[in-house]
Amino acid sequence: MKRILALCLFIAGVSGNTGYAQGQSFSLAEAQDYALVHNYSLLESKEEVEKAQARVNEVIASGLPQVNGSAGYQNFIKQPVQLIPAEFFGGEPGTFQPVIFGTKQNMNLDVTANQLLFDGSYIIGLKAAREVVELSKLQRKLSTQEIRKKVYDAYAMAVAAEENLKTLEASAKNLEELANQTEALKSEGLTDDITVSQLQINLSNLQYAVDNAKTQITMAKNLLKFTLGFPIDREVVLTTGIDAFTEVGIDQFATDQYSALRTTEAKLARQNLLLKEYRYKADRASYLPTLSAYFSHQQNAFGQEFSVFTNSDNYFTTNLVGINLSVPIFSSLRKKNEIKQSKIEVTLAKINDQKVSEAMRLEISNAQATLKNQINNYKTQQANLDLSTKIREQTLIKFKEGLASSFDLNQSENQFLEAQAKYVNAVINLSQAKSNLDKLLNN
Known part of the structure; x- marks a missing residue:
């Protein structure tokens, strides 16, 4: 997390020196589609697929005239x-x-x-070379899933930060009006310095929260732009609302006993096992x-x-x-030991295949439990925010009527800010839990 924070701060500094450039609007789906074309890691994985295909063509050509x-x-x-x-x-x-x-x-x-x-080794090697292409495609698919998840998470962080800023700015505006009114009452002798000072402290804390929220938006958007492969010095406008990240149900992630085997990670492990088996057969064919x-x-x-x-x-x-x-007549047991090593590699690949399958079952199970927990946590924090907002509004009315002290107002204000922060974190945690499970099941 510290690395991401440092990267965002660095990017923010760079963008601050480059000046404003024309912005672009993105919905969540548009952002994910843009990243699939421009993300740096995916551009590299695309080249790896083409490289693997060139390797197949090379192997084919070695058996031609x-x-x-x-x-x-x-x-x-x-x-x-x-x-x-x-x-x-x-x-x-x-x-x-x-x-x-x-x-x-x-x-x-x-x-x-x-x-x-x-040449027995050539025939088997040709089949194996084609499977290398499939391996590269699976690796690219996994990279695609990871990038879609990263875009989803970064987009959700940016949207949550923007919603947080709107709430804090509205609260700061209301509190500033109250502080001005109280200052006017003080000049008429209708209130004391302590009440005015307490409101100024509350307002200062809230203004700091607003500034911090703006920084969080800058960092979140810079991280999103970097993930997209989008120029850092250009502005992005997010058009997907926060509801898209909070309207999540555990029922939409139904699984069965084969779900773990359909994950890209499990397919990669099986593909690796297949290549190890081809290597073993090719080594044995070297006796021909x-x-x-x-x-x-x-x-x-x-x-x-x-x-x-x-x-x-x-x-x-x-x-x-x-x-x-x-x-081949005699190789001083060199070939025998090569075959023995490749056979052991097959055994290790089988163990890894089983390990990955069980690990995927564990990850899916944990991801489902985490999502369920985060849905409950979001509902709880949303309810707490609604309650703290009502308490704050009622305390504000009582304060204006002289029925509540500045201490009561300060307490309700702090309670509201704490509830707002927890609500934002709940939104981010919920979106991350959803995207993590979605990545695992998006086959």
Whole structure:
């Protein structure tokens, strides 16, 4: 919470130095939709999905024909000399005749095509690569759910802060009018300094609460803008009222025994298990032989002059077709230990799958209990606020009629401010409990 507060204060300072820019109105739904396009984390997750798809294409391409070309040119400034027994040329036995083989100018062109015919690891790896894309999509879905929740929570905080400011400003205006009236009565000798001073203290406390509420609005909106991916120096106008966050019923979050298994977190755990199983199968398939075919086309040119580039008669062609079979025989138990490790990874993934499923059941159960508790707490704080408002108004009337003291007025004012603060917190806690359960069940 301290990090978020510090971030909001920093953003508030930045926005204070950039000047006012044109604002934009957002309903809650519009804000969530905007964040799905502009939020920084979602932009990153989108790139991760595309990266995973590129990885699949890379794996597919590795099993398709691979064609490579090469060219080489040699210019022997000084040709190498070989010694041949002189008797081959009718010379004296035991002596050698220096000879030069080859030409000074050599040119070779080579085009080779390779095609994988069979590789067990490739077949399994191809299936696994496709599942990596699904994993990336699930991770993006989870990020989307988290961003929608963050937008909901930040929006609710901002709306609650604005409603709080309206109430406090209205109260401060009424109290200021009363303080002015009391000051006038004092000048006529109809009241004392203590009563006037007490009202000034109450008014000062209320004005501080108003200023603090304005700061809370700035912080909440800056956090909302950052979550949206919206420019900090632009103003946002919130069009969704507070009722959208308080009209919550536990019945709208019905669950069954399979709800935990449908959560994105549980799906991610199962997807991770699937990938570990593919890895285990791929390691086992490494014991199988690998078969590939190749075709090579070569053209070699020889000459004493540079005409090898222009005289096609100097070129000689060679074509070659072949098959390569690679059979693993002995790896000093390296492969055996690799397979053992991947098998253990499968076992760990199964344990994690079970753990996540149970954790999701626990989270859903706790989230339901928390939401139910926060609904009750909101109703209680709303009732307390209504009562404290009535007490405050009645005490204010009695004070004007001389039937209540400034101490009574101060007490009712403090009671009202405390009830108002608790009500705002109840609204925020209720909205957060609702969004948390909604994220878990939004599959």
